[in-house]
Every structure is written in C-alpha cells, then in structure tokens.
Ligand SMILES: CC(C)[C@H](C(=O)O)[C@@H](O)C(=O)O
C-alpha cells in the first residue's frame with residue numbers, strides 16, 4: 338500500500354515514536370506572532386531554557402498592529418503589551434523579528450512564503466490556526482497552542498499523533514469568475530465545519546493544480562475552518578516558479594537538485610485515504626456565507642435558508658441562531674442584502690493577486706455612497722507591489738480606503754479596525770463568527786472579486802452584476 342504526501346512528510350520528521358502512539362516530530366520552521374507567545378517565553382525563561390534553534394524561528398507583528406500608519410503607537414493596552422513583549426522576547430532569545438514598519442512585516446502566513454521560509458516537504462508550526470495556509474507549498478503546516486510553542490522553542494520538536502488522511506479531489510475547471518475562495522466555501526459548506534477533524538486534507542485534481550500559488554494558499558488557509566489539522570497540495574511547476582524568485586533559495590545545480598527532490602514529494606498512486614470527497618468545479622458559482630460559521634455558505638444566487646431546510650437538529654438550531662444574529666429573513670435573495678462595509682485583506686485574501694482582482698473590478702467605478710471599503714495589504718511587500726502596479730491609484734479613485742500598513746486588521750478586529758454594532762460587511766477573511774469583526778458585527782465571507790463588486794453595488798454582488 339502506498340503512502341500519502343502528508344504521511345511521507347510526517348514520517349521523514351519523526352524523531353522518535355512514543356509509547357502512547359504519538360510521535361516526536363522535528364520542526365523545520367517555527368513562526369511566531371505577538372498573540373499567544375508571551376506566556377511561552379515566560380515559561381521558557383522560568384525553566385531556565387534557551388531557544389534551541391533561533392535560526393529556524395521567525396517572528397512578525399500582525400494582529401494588534403495599526404494600519405493607518407507604520408509608525409503609530411498601538412492604542413489598546415493589551416495589544417501594546419503583547420507587541421512590547423514580543424520585541425523584548427525576540428531580542429532576548431536572538432529571534433529575528435519583522436516589526437511594524439520594516440520591509441518584511443506582515444501577516445505571519447503571508448510573509449512566510451514571501452521570505453522564502455516555506456518549502457515543499459517541510460514541517461512548519463506557528464501559534465496560529467491558519468498556519469494551514471502554508472500547506473499550499475506541499476509542506477505539513479499547522480497551528481499550535483502556547484504550551485506547544487514553548488516546547489518547540491525549547492527543543493525544535495513537538496509531540497503529536499499523526500493525523501489521518503483525507504482527500505478533497507476537485508475535478509473539472511472552475512468557471513470564469515469563480516475563485517479559490519468560492520471553491521473553499523463550497524467545500525466547507527459540503528463537508529461541514531467538522532468535516533476534516535483529525536485529518537490532513539490533501540487537495541488534488543485538475544481544478545486544484547490549475548490554481549496559482551495565491552489561490553492555493555486561499556484554499557489551504559481555510560482548511561482549519563473545516564476542522565482539519567492541515568491542508569496541503571503536492572508541489573508542481575507552479576510551486577517551483579513561485580519559489581524560484583524567493584530569497585535564500587539555492588542557485589544553479591543546487592536549485593536543480595532541490596527541484597528534483599521536490600518533484601518526488603507526491604502521494605503514491607495507490608495511497609489510501611481515510612476519507613475522500615469529490616467535487617466537480619464546473620458546477621460552482623460565487624459563494625457567500627450567510628451565517629456565523631464558514632460552513633453556513635451558499636451560492637450568491639441563492640436565498641437565505643430557513644431552519645426547516647436543515648435535517649440535522651444541531652444545524653437547525655445553529656441556523657435559527659445565525660438568522661437572528663445576522664438579522665436575516667429566510668427566502669431573501671443574498672443579492673438583496675445591503676452592505677455597510679467591505680473589508681479586503683487577511684491571510685486568506687490579502688495577497689497581491691487578491692488586490693489585483695479587486696482593482697480590476699474597481700477600475701473606473703466608484704464605491705457606493707455611505708459604504709466604507711477598507712483594503713489592507715497582507716504584508717509590506719504586497720503593499721509595495723500594489724503601489725508599483727498603480728493599484729493604489731485605482732483604489733483611491735474608486736473611493737476605497739487603502740491602508741499604508743499591513744496586518745490582520747478587521748479580520749479579527751484586534752487593532753482599531755472594526756465594524757460598529759449591527760453593521761453588515763462583506764469580507765474576504767475566513768471567519769464570520771459572532772462579533773468577529775467587532776461587537777455585534779455581521780460578516781459575509783466573500784472572494785475579492787465579490788467584495789469589490791459589492792463595494793460598488795452597495796449590496797452583495799458579483800462583477801457580472803455591475
Ligand atoms: C490570534 C490567533 C491565535 C487566532 C488564530 O489562531 O487563528 C487568529 O489569527 C484568528 O484568526 O482567529
């Protein structure tokens with residue numbers, strides 16, 4: 338019986354099999370941000386231990402950072418404290434840190450690939466659930482908690498049982514105007530927020546290999562919203578072309594040797610998955626979430642569902658609650674929903690391709706009166722690239738608010754960027770939980786193209802509607 342890519346990568350990193358069925362896994366790259374790490378450093382210090390591999394550890398500031406200016410002081414005392422501690426801890430333990438205002442700063446999952454820290458076949462961990470993003474490069478990448486962060490800091494290893502294997506095979510071709518974001522919302526709507534629990538999802542099939550690296554990152558990013566440990570895609574020419582231009586990559590014959598090795602990183606033909614789902618990409622249309630978890634998503638063409646549409650009693654109760662929180666009437670067309678704010682950004686859709694997709698829609702158009710469209714680059718390099726391409730001008734002429742500093746921003750509202758209670762937003766982020774974008778906020782998750790079209794229409798809309 339053959340093995341899956343996830344299994345092979347895992348096995349190649351096992352330092353020791355534990356008596357309890359768990360493995361001690363070697364970690365190739367450990368990424369950090371300011372949330373969830375101060376305690377890990379405190380405990381490390383209390384135990385009198387050093388960071389085992391500061392050279393395999395990289396930090397950034399993203400969750401609490403302001404986006405209005407790169408030199409602004411963080412207003413919120415808790416956020417300020419976390420960031421201050423992050424700076425002090427990285428300094429004390431010799432860990433490189435990308436501070437707000439520095440060239441490489443940005444959302445941790447955006448800068449990892451940009452800085453060449455992510456390669457096929459690696460194991461990568463970070464104190465953040467959306468570390469799954471990095472599986473787009475054929476790495477096993479997942480989020481860990483504060484105690485585990487301490488363990489990795491001290492030993493560069495992590496005790497963990499190997500997850501099971503799940504395949505999501507996407508056949509056919511995505512129709513024009515349908516993106517990786519629509520695909521992942523459709524997948525989660527189909528398998529549910531618990532559909533991937535205990536598994537690493539391997540995405541495969543023609544529609545997956547046709548995606549750009551940005552699209553693959555969007556897809557893998559939301560793996561955790563289906564409950565899975567990680568998501569990954571076997572590396573191919575698209576992956577190698579992206580990596581070729583990244584800093585620190587081997588050159589000449591060394592590069593060729595590396596690529597030859599990466600080409601071997603695939604699941605065997607006869608690999609057996611514990612679970613498989615097949616989706617026909619050609620049947621998909623733009624998707625949008627209506628409720629308070631990403632699984633509560635439907636085609637933009639659809640109407641708000643009624644609780645009675647759900648046969649599962651738990652889903653019915655969740656739907657009732659979501660309808661009340663989101664202030665929605667069953668039967669209302671999704672396109673009829675008026676929108677107060679649009680957020681384009683996050684580790685799901687805050688990369689250059691996402692900004693380009695929005696700019697294409699906004700070019701020569703205006704953001705609707707009274708609607709606030711905030712665009713926050715996922716990293717400083719994304720911001721710089723957007724400016725180099727003149728996207729900043731397109732955004733300004735359309736009346737959108739393109740922020741000068743990168744970060745998580747309104748995705749999680751941990752800085753000052755947030756919705757007011759009761760405001761309804763279309764957001765390219767990945768979570769639509771109650772209060773996610775501010776107390777009482779109402780979030781509809783969408784793709785960048787739908788976000789931009791919605792900003793123009795003032796209601797949920799696709800570019801084809803304009
Ligand atoms: C703050 C952080 C730990 C959290 C995560 O783990 O995902 C955040 O990034 C989020 O998206 O909710």
Ligand code: SF4
Pocket residue numbers: 399400444445465467683684685744745746748749766767
């Ligand atoms: S952008 Fe959002 S989802 Fe991504 S790491 Fe930041 S808060 Fe989490």
